[in-house]
Amino acid sequence: METIWRYMTLAKFVSFLELRALWMSRLGSLVDNFEGTLPYKTRESMIATNLEWRPTFEGRPELQDQLAGMSDRNVSGGRDVLVVNCWFLGNTESQRMWNEYVGSVEGVAFRSSLSRLDRSILAKQEFTTIGKVKYVDFSEYDMGKYHGHQAGERALLKQTEYSFENEVRIVNMNLVCPGCLNVDGSPPTATQEAGPGMFDPSRPGLYLQVEPNTLIEAVVTAPGAEQWFYDLVGKLCKRYQIKSPVEKSSLTLG
Numbered sequence: 723m724e725t726i727w728r729y730m731t732l733a734k735f736v737s738f739l740e741l742r743a744l745w746m747s748r749l750g751s752l753v754d755n756f757e758g759t760l761p762y763k764t765r766e767s768m769i770a771t772n773l774e775w776r777p778t779f780e781g782r783p784e785l786q787d788q789l790a791g792m793s794d795r796n797v798s799g800g801r802d803v804l805v806v807n808c809w810f811l812g813n814t815e816s817q818r819m820w821n822e823y824v825g826s827v828e829g830v831a832f833r834s835s836l837s838r839l840d841r842s843i844l845a846k847q848e849f850t851t852i853g854k855v856k857y858v859d860f861s862e863y864d865m866g867k868y869h870g871h872q873a874g875e876r877a878l879l880k881q882t883e884y885s886f887e888n889e890v891r892i893v894n895m896n897l898v899c900p901g902c903l904n905v906d907g908s909p910p911t912a913t914q915e916a917g918p919g920m921f922d923p924s925r926p927g928l929y930l931q932v933e934p935n936t937l938i939e940a941v942v943t944a945p946g947a948e949q950w951f952y953d954l955v956g957k958l959c960k961r962y963q964i965k966s967p968v969e970k971s972s973l974t975l976g
Contacts, residue, residue, distance in 0.1 A: 726809040726839060726890050727816070728832040729823035735830050735955075739962040741907050743929035746894055749877055750801030751926045754884065756860055758801040758876045760793065763864040768793040771867060793870075800873030802923040807892040807930065809839070811854065815973055818886060820944055827946040830955055831971075833939045836890065842937035843892070843930060845901020851893045853878045857885040894930060897921050903929035938966040945973040 730738070738744070749758040760768070772792045810819050815831065823829075834842075840852055855878050869875045877893045897920050898910040905925060914920050941959060943952050947970070956968045 724811060724836045725813050726811050726834050726836060727819065728809050728834070729819045729829065730831070731824055731826075731829050736958070738934075739958060739964070741903060741929055741931075742934055743903050743907075743931045744807045744892070745927060746805035746807045746892065746896075746930050747927040748802065748896055748925065749804045749806060750798075752806075754880065756881055758804060758873065759797050759860075760870050760876065761858065761860045761863045761865055761879070763862070764866065764870040765793055767864070768867050768870055796871065796873070797876070800876060803896050803921070804873055804877050805894050805896045805927050806877060807894075808887070809834070809890045811888045811890045815942065815945075815971060817945065817973055820971075820973070824944055827944050827948070828951055829944040829947075831942045831944075832937065833942055833969075834937055835939065838937055838939060839890075839892070842932040842934070843901075844932060845899070847895050847897065847899065849874065849893070849895045853891060853893065855880050855884075855887070855889040855891060857882045892930065895921075896923075896925060896928065898928055901931050903931065905929075934962075935965045938964065940966050941968045943968065943970055945971040947971070947974070 728744075734745075759765075769790060769792075773790060810816060820829070820831070824831075836852065843850065851874060857880055859882055865875070865879065874893055878891060880887075880889070898904055898914045899920065900910065900915065903909060904914075905928065907929065911919070941955060941964065943955055952968065952970060958964075959966070959968055
């Protein structure tokens with residue numbers, strides 16, 4: 723069983739309890755501008771292949787000009803249409819992850835497993851996948867033209883600088899549907915489910931509903947958290963019917 727962790731502030735923890743859902747961020751809205759993009763060598767190879775079709779459109783310069791940009795449009799579309807939710811893979815807690823994603827003693831982490839995560843998702847889209855991120859040098863790595871065309875595979879590729887995150891991701895489409903919630907936490911409207919408004923490229927993401935007691939093996943309070951905070955987390959879990967135990971961080975002294 724592979725152990726995974728989700729580190730969060732108290733505010734994000736309360737949001738999870740209230741919505742019983744994980745926030746899925748649009749790929750293009752993440753801090754790393756290389757998210758969902760093509761490694762350099764793959765991009766150059768794909769552009770060269772597309773340009774081989776130029777003679778087919780002789781006399782149609784507007785179509786010939788479009789060939790060079792096909793790969794970049796594919797990437798741009800993927801960054802709009804895909805959303806991800808990220809977990810840390812590791813048998814034990816990571817002090818660096820506490821620092822990066824919580825930054826104080828008033829936060830929690832979910833301890834879970836890949837199996838629990840998969841079983842907890844209440845409504846999977848046809849595209850929904852859970853995968854480990856591969857860390858590569860974008861200036862040297864070549865993922866191949868076939869894989870380069872797959873937005874879902876690009877979403878599981880990151881630069882080597884981020885390898886400390888040892889990340890597992892849920893990858894989903896940025897489509898509001900049953901089992902998802904809008905940015906404000908509201909369920910999809912009948913109009914959205916019928917099609918209009920289901921996809922919005924400017925939407926920063928959406929919520930994916932899960933079954934908390936299937937997902938969470940334990941709720942762990944941040945290193946250095948005081949007793950009152952541990953007690954508060956326990957009360958919140960009881961109020962929201964979270965049956966998983968609340969534990970103190972193993973990185974806390976004493």
